[in-house]
Amino acid sequence: MGNGEDQHPPAASAPTLDAALLALITQCHNAILPGERLTLAIGAAHVGYIAPALATALGSFVTIERHTATIDPAEAHRLNPIATSLAAQFGYRTRGEDFDVRHAPDSPVLTQLDRGALPAFGVIGQGVHLNGYVRRADGIHLWIARRSATKKLDPGKLDNIVGGGVSAGMTPFETLLKEAAEEAAMPATLAARATETARIAYDMERPEGLRRDVLYCYDLELPDDFTPQAADGEVEAFILMPAAALPAIMTAGDAVKFNVNLVLIDFLLRHGVIDDLTGALRRALGVS
Amino acid sequence: MGNGEDQHPPAASAPTLDAALLALITQCHNAILPGERLTLAIGAAHVGYIAPALATALGSFVTIERHTATIDPAEAHRLNPIATSLAAQFGYRTRGEDFDVRHAPDSPVLTQLDRGALPAFGVIGQGVHLNGYVRRADGIHLWIARRSATKKLDPGKLDNIVGGGVSAGMTPFETLLKEAAEEAAMPATLAARATETARIAYDMERPEGLRRDVLYCYDLELPDDFTPQAADGEVEAFILMPAAALPAIMTAGDAVKFNVNLVLIDFLLRHGVIDDLTGALRRALGVS
Structure with missing residues (x-):
């Protein structure tokens, strides 16, 4: 397809979609600890x-x-x-x-x-990520946020509908309700229906230092008539995407924020959008 | 959203979505000709x-x-x-x-x-790109291909449903029919309904050399019950995506093959999915 191209032997090939999904997870586990620390x-x-x-x-x-x-x-x-x-x-x-x-x-x-x-102290940072989804006749859809161009980290990347770090004194669930209101103008009565589905942890070397993140993942089925509104400038736009399209989007490049890939893969596994015949994806995520 | 982040002043910000779409076009016009040639x-x-x-x-x-x-x-x-x-x-x-x-x-x-x-001789290469779309109650959708992991150029990237270079002795339309059958198992009677909508040209320095490409862009409305089949190994999978999701996907990273961005932006403009208040996108594309 396109000009000036051809195919070359499989031995030198790029990863297939399944292998590329696994690579998105393993790239978040690149820190060797304690290493030189x-x-x-x-x-x-x-x-x-x-x-x-x-x-x-x-x-x-x-x-x-x-x-x-x-x-x-x-x-x-x-x-x-x-x-x-x-x-x-x-x-x-x-x-x-x-x-x-x-x-x-x-x-x-x-x-x-x-x-x-x-990162400099290698201390665990807890965050919450919400998979806001809609069941439709043509399959499950996910609300995806485009991160604001003014974000210091990962501007313009695709993200969950709601997410945020857990500040001192807050529980993850309290953080979820707060961020849902601030970032997506989601009423607390709606956000409170979210259920915790997974915790995903990784130790990752990033430009900002050592990230020892623990992600609290939540699912929330949203009514068909709910449209998130970018409320606090953290998000530039929200887009409803077919869940089935996400694996190709995630693996084609760096469109999705690095750790959101893990949250989405866990979601896609749990909802049967992708399979995991060998169990490699779940093992890499550390989820059952 | 996420851990360890904040916002910084707009002066140093990444491009907004509109500016990022323009950048996708201008990055294909990076060759200075004749330059040192x-x-x-x-x-x-x-x-x-x-x-x-x-x-x-x-x-x-x-x-x-x-x-x-x-x-x-x-x-x-x-x-x-x-x-x-x-x-x-x-x-x-x-x-x-x-x-x-x-x-x-x-x-x-x-x-x-x-x-x-x-590329070494700086000779024009002609290619065809097909926007295969479906009108649905919730908006226009586009069939997008995931390029095979074995492609020499841009493996795994997102691409049009059908595309290919115009070989000697072939017209662009003949090429379109041939590639539609080979790559997507599309019957000739269906592919023949495609209409030429734009020609997009650019001179671009790429790893493989100077690309002087002319893209013949076609639109084809596909029936809701048509599903493309990966036929010749050039494509790993086809995914139906809401057209409204494409700007965020294209601008978030390098998920979409470089020149397919131009074809998609032209499509999105013509179908009113994105606007172009200043005309900057159309001017950059060289389309009216």
Whole structure:
């Protein structure tokens, strides 16, 4: 098709659609931990990973022993102001939005850290993603957002209808309701019908640093007459897409935000839009 | 939306959707001609552009005068075998498929040249692209192909339902009928209803060299019960997509084959799916 082209032997071929879907997942699992980093702990709780230079800069705030930099739990409240003071030196920018610091998603909150400092400290960041779908005679459709051109990360990329990071003191579900109202003008009575369907975690090296993300995935069946409205400038437009078209769109290039691919693949698997005969996709996602 | 993000000032922002559509067109017009090349002529007819080293290698086959390398029309039949003999030296690969060489799309045929040699000689390559669409209650839909993973160029990218280069001796419409049968298993009686809607030309520097492409664009309304079948291995799958979703898909990344963006933008303009208040898109496409 088109001019000046031909085919070449399968040995050198690009991945097929199935293999390309798997590659979208595995590319989010590209971090080797701890790698060249020290483990960061608050007392006995492992909470992150830091570069040796950052460990040095933390000075007496941490005790370094056996590749672990440990913060005294009584001093943990100082983590956030110290991280803020080191931002320029270590090339990150604080956002004025704190996230809770935990050992694992369901563990107790040990302190807070500015969102912009999470990658440098290798601290888990929790986010919510909503699959807003419509059942139609011609198949299941998903509302997809085009991210605003003014977003710092991934401007213009395709995204879930609603998503956002879980700020300190918020639960994922509270975050979902808040973002649904702010980003898509979705009434709380509607958004509250969303059901949690999966948690997807990955450790990924990104331009902004180490992303240790945990994505809380929700499904919400939307009425045929609901149209999301871009409410807060985070989204430029919403588009209703046939779910069956998403695998080709996701694998043809980098149109979809990197981690939204994982959320969508999980959705497509659960709704039978794609199959997974070998179980490779579910294993890679870490979902059952 | 998502973790670790924020917004930044509009001054540094990525293009909005409208500006991003325009950029898809202008990126196909990135060649400066003749630039560092000589004009290639057959007699008085300008047919291409060649690098000085290629002009030198052509030896006495061309007469060089005033930045133009001219082939004697009586010797023009030797162009193809000479181009074949120079393939390895100049880094292209012949395909065993000849294209007609002309001054312009509607000019007389002066000789033939292997498809793989077109970029090195800067000769126009003609191609056909079919917009196969379905009118539905919820809006116009387009059949989109996922290019096979084994294609040399742009594997896995999204493409028109039917497309192909115009081989020597074929008209664009004959090419359309042939490719419609081969690639999408479309009956000739159906494909023959296609109407030519636009010609889109561009001069583009690509990894394979200078592309001077002329795209013959056709529209064909397809019955709701027609489903294209991948027939010859050029296409991995066909997907029916809402036309309204295409601008976001095209501009979010590189999911769509570079020149198919132009064909789709022209289609979306003509069918009122996108507007063009300033006329910038039509001007950039060179369509009225």
